[in-house]
Amino acid sequence: MKIPAIKTTHKIIFGDSRYMDEIEDESVHLVVTSPPYPMIQIWDDLFKSLDDRIREKWEELEQTTDENEKERIAYQIYELMHEVLLPVWKELYRVLIPGGIACINIGDATRKVNGIFRLFPNHSKIIEHFEKIGFVTLPYILWKKPTNKPNAFLGSGFLPTNAYVTLDVEYILIFRKGGPRRFKPKDPYRYASKYTKEERDRWFSQIWNDIRGVRQNHSALARRTAAYPEEIPRRLIRMFSIIGDTVLDPFLGTGTTTKVAIELKRNSIGYEIDPNLEPVIKEKIGANQRRIDSPFEVRFIHRGQ
Numbered sequence: 001m002k003i004p005a006i007k008t009t010h011k012i013i014f015g016d017s018r019y020m021d022e023i024e025d026e027s028v029h030l031v032v033t034s035p036p037y038p039m040i041q042i043w044d045d046l047f048k049s050l051d052d053r054i055r056e057k058w059e060e061l062e063q064t065t066d067e068n069e070k071e072r073i074a075y076q077i078y079e080l081m082h083e084v085l086l087p088v089w090k091e092l093y094r095v096l097i098p099g100g101i102a103c104i105n106i107g108d109a110t111r112k113v114n115g116i117f118r119l120f121p122n123h124s125k126i127i128e129h130f131e132k133i134g135f136v137t138l139p140y141i142l143w144k145k146p147t148n149k150p151n152a153f154l155g156s157g158f159l160p161t162n163a164y165v166t167l168d169v170e171y172i173l174i175f176r177k178g179g180p181r182r183f184k185p186k187d188p189y190r191y192a193s194k195y196t197k198e199e200r201d202r203w204f205s206q207i208w209n210d211i212r213g214v215r216q217n218h219s220a221l222a223r224r225t226a227a228y229p230e231e232i233p234r235r236l237i238r239m240f241s242i243i244g245d246t247v248l249d250p251f252l253g254t255g256t257t258t259k260v261a262i263e264l265k266r267n268s269i270g271y272e273i274d275p276n277l278e279p280v281i282k283e284k285i286g287a288n289q290r291r292i293d294s295p296f297e298v299r300f301i302h303r304g305q
């Protein structure tokens with residue numbers, strides 16, 4: 001079906017997404033995001049900077065010698081990290097339209113606390129929080145990461161019983177605000193956004209094992225993005241939005257969601273707390289080479305300026 005050419009707009013806001021005052025209620029159609037993962041070491045400092053209670057608990061953990069107490073404090077830190085994410089999830093409920101969808105890419109964490117290896121099941125904590133807010137939980141996707149370390153099994157070699165299962169999947173949790181979204185009959189943008197049968201069969205099955213990883217790069221900045229190949233937002237945006245919709249990423253990182261939204265003719269809004277990522281985002285979305293007649297407009301907004 002033919003649709004008129006559209007110009008999309010993309011806002012990149014450098015600020016904390018626990019408050020998204022720049023976005024009106026019920027104005028976003030889809031959320032695609034990957035938050036910092038609680039209890040994964042590379043995000044420890046960020047969580048400490050976002051909540052003093054987390055910083056204090058880490059200090060307490062380091063000073064305690066009592067083993068049971070250490071276990072208890074580690075669990076409190078895990079819960080506090082999820083509490084830091086909670087205001088963002090509440091904002092998503094406010095800004096999504098009825099029937100709008102939120103896709104959250106999250107991995108669980110394993111970590112030794114007090115010398116004992118254990119799992120922190122981030123995905124289950126996020127489901128619990130979204131349900132408390134009022135979201136409807138939909139069947140989720142397990143994204144099986146291509147393993148680049150086939151021998152990285154933890155535990156006791158080939159002898160039962162003390163080996164651990166490797167964490168080689170991430171979750172793409174899918175939530176909806178209320179019942180299914182409504183469209184006007186024969187909406188031309190919806191028809192123009194159709195996927196093929198082959199795409200439908202592959203994308204709507206629960207295990208995705210055909211996504212290639214992004215090349216490993218060891219700079220601290222690049223490590224944050226290594227876990228988010230473009231193919232993930234590309235599929236999710238095509239599965240759960242139509243041309244002309246607005247897609248939000250409250251944890252934008254290097255701007256992968258914006259890049260794919262531009263490519264798929266969706267509008268977008270991204271929040272990123274770290275202003276040092278501005279040049280990386282600009283490079284990724286080609287903001288420096290844009291022509292005056294280009295089919296999209298990008299605005300970089302620094303809060304308080």
Ligand SMILES: C[S@@+](CC[C@H](N)C(=O)[O-])C[C@H]1O[C@@H](n2cnc3c(N)ncnc32)[C@H](O)[C@@H]1O
Binds near residue numbers: 036225250272
């Ligand atoms: C896992 S990374 C996202 C990677 C991203 N998918 C990409 O393509 O690069 C999470 C990002 O969220 C940012 N962040 C964490 N807490 C935030 C907050 N409260 N508000 C805005 N950004 C935040 C971090 O600085 C980090 O860049």
